[in-house]
Amino acid sequence: MKITKEQVEHVASLAKLSLSEEEIERLRTQMGGMIAFADEINTLNVASVRPTTHAIAQKNVFREDGCAPSYDRAVMLENAPMQDGECVVVPRVVE
C-alpha cells in the first residue's frame, strides 16, 4: 500500500510535529516500507491461530495496593525543560 503525503502530514499533526518537505518525503518512503511489510504478513493464512497480543503466555501480573514514598520533587523536576520548583511549565495550552 502506498502512503500519501497527506497521511504523513495527518500523523505528524496528531503528534504535534512540523516537518519539512524533505522529511515528509523521507518518512513517506519509510512508512510505505513498513506498511508493505505488514501487507506481506497479511498474505499468510492464520485462520487456525488465536489472536495474540503478548509474546509470553502470562496473565494476571498484579501488584497489591499499597503506597511507598514518591520521588523527591526536585529530582523529578530536573527532567523538565522548564519548571518553577513546584510544577513543570509549558507554553500556554489553548483549550
Added chain:
Amino acid sequence: MEFETVIGLEVHAELSTQSKIYCTCSTAFGASENTHICPVCTGMPGVLPALNKSVVEYCVKAGLALNCKINQYSRQDRKHYFYPDLPKAFQTSQYDLPLCYDGYLDIDVPEGDPLDGKAQKSTYRKRFGITRIHIEEDAGKLLHGAGSTRIDYNRCGVPLIEIVTEPDFRTAGEVHAFLTMLRSILIYAGVSNCRMEEGSMRCDVNLSLRPGPDAPFGTRTETKNIASMSATVRAIEYERKRQKKVLEKGGVITQDTMRWDDERGLNYAMRSKEDAHDYFYFPEPDIMPIEVDDEWLGRIKASLPELPNARRERYMADYGLPAYDAGFLTGERALAEYFDDAVAAGAPPKSASNWLMSDFARLTNEHSLTWDALPLSPEDLAKCIALVESGKISRTSGSKILDAVFSGDTRTPDELVAALGLAQVSDEGAIRAMCEEVVANNPKPVADFKAGKEKALTSLVGQVMKASKGKANPALVNKLLRELLA
C-alpha cells in the same frame, strides 16, 4: 419547533485505592504539586507499569453493582494522544475488551425540575442502559496562567473507571436522578468517594436533539468540565436550548466538544478536535491480560454490601416506611447503617427515621458533619427515643440532648437528662397542684373554655407548662385540666 432531547453520559470515577494504578505513589487528594510522582506515573522512558490488583476488583465490583456482564478475559490498550497533562503521550485504558459491559440501572425518576428544592415528588420508573465500564489512568492537572501553563502530575496515574451509558436519557431530571443513584451505589460499594467538587467523579454529557422519538439521532455535542450535580442540570438545559435555537433557524449542529463555565452559566466550543478520534489504540504490551476466573468473581460478588435499591425495598416492606423515608435513609451507606444499628438497638423504625430526617439532618448540616462521623452512637439514639416515647422526657428535651451531644458534650443521654434537668414531671399530685393554681389565677380563659371555646385550653396548658419550666408531661396536663374544668 418541539424536539426530543437525547442524552448519553460518560462518567469518570476515581477509585478508592491507596496507591496509583501502575505505581506505589499515593492517590491522596490535596498534596503539594508534584509530590506524589515517580518515573512510572510521569512516563519516563524504560519504566514498567505494575497493575494494582484492587483496581480490577473495584471495577468488577462496580460492574456487578450496576448489573453488568463481566468480561472474564480482558486486557488493557494504549490510547494515544499528545497533550501536556499526559506525559507518556498515551493513556493506558481499555478498548475492545472492557472489564464490564451491558448493564443497567432502574431508577425512580422524580417528576419536574430536579433543582426546585421540593422534597417529595411523584416518580416514574425507568431503566437506563450501561454500555460498558473500563479501567484507565487519570491525567495530570493543568494550571493555566497568563503566558504559560503549569502542570501538577499528582493526579496522573490515579485509577479511574469510566462508565459509558446508552443514549437513554431524555431530560436533565433523568440524568440527575441517575447520577444521584450511581454516586450512592459507588459509595456503598466502596469503589469511589465520588466527590464531584474534588474531581473524583466527573461527568461528560453527550447531547443531541431530534424532531421526535422515531427520528434518527441528530448530531451530538459533548460537554465537559461539569463539576457538580446541579451544574450537570444547568449544562444540559443550556446546551439543549442552544441546539434548539440553531436548529430552529435552519442551522446545523457541528460535532463539537463544549466546555461548561458554571460561573457564567454558558458553554463554548473547545478548539476543534476533528482529529482527536484517531487514537491509534493497540494492546498494551507491558500489562498482561486480566483473567477474572469464577472463583475470584465469586469472592468479589460476596464482598458487595446490600445496595441502596435493595435496602430501600427492605425498609418499605419490613418496616412499613414511606418511600420518601426509605429513599432518604438509603441515600448514603453510612446513614443506612446507622439507621440499621439504631433499629437493632430497639428504636422503632419510623421514630428513628423521623429523628434522622429532622434533628440529625439539621445538626449534621449545622456542624458540617458527614453521616459516618456522628457524635452520638446508634444505641444512644435508640435510648433517646425510648426516653421520649416512655414519657420520661419531652420531644423538645430529646432535641436538647442531641444539641448538647452535637456541640461536643460527651455525657450519655441519661446523664444529660439529669444534668440539664430535663426529666418530665409525671407526678400527678404535683401537676394537679400546678393546674389548680393556674385555673385559680386565670378566670378569663377558664370562663372562655367553659363557654365552649376549646382553644382557651391551649393557653391554660401553656401556663402550666411555664409554671413547670417545661417539665410537665403535656398529655397529663391536658387530661388534668379537662378534669378540673369539667
